[in-house]
Amino acid sequence: MKEEIAVKSFTYAMKGKKALERRGITASVRRRASDCGCVYVLSVDSLEAASARGLLIENGVKLA
Numbered sequence: 905m906k907e908e909i910a911v912k913s914f915t916y917a918m919k920g921k922k923a924l925e926r927r928g929i930t931a932s933v934r935r936r937a938s939d940c941g942c943v944y945v946l947s948v949d950s951l952e953a954a955s956a957r958g959l960l961i962e963n964g965v966k967l968a
Contacts, residue, residue, distance in 0.1 A: 907953040908934070908945040909960065910968035917944035923963040924948065929956050943968055 911917050917933045924931040924946070932947045948956045960967065 905950045906947045907950040908936075908947050909953065909957060910936075910943050910945050911960070912944075912966040912968050914944050916965045917946060919963065920946050920960045920965040923959055923965065924956055927959055929959070931956070 909920075911920055914933075914935075921931045921933055929948055929952050934945050934947060936943045936945055946956070946960075957967070
């Protein structure tokens with residue numbers, strides 16, 4: 905099962921994807937519409953979501 909992690913921008917989504925893949929976590933980037941415009945999400949395996957969030961924060965990716 906997949907879990908989505910929302911980030912502030914496309915640039916952060918791509919930075920996050922690269923950071924996760926360097927650590928062996930497969931991620932894909934998607935765009936989601938929201939009330940405030942567009943939000944980008946990183947889709948990761950739900951078993952790796954907690955460690956993925958930590959890695960994103962460590963690598964300076966701003967979560968939405």
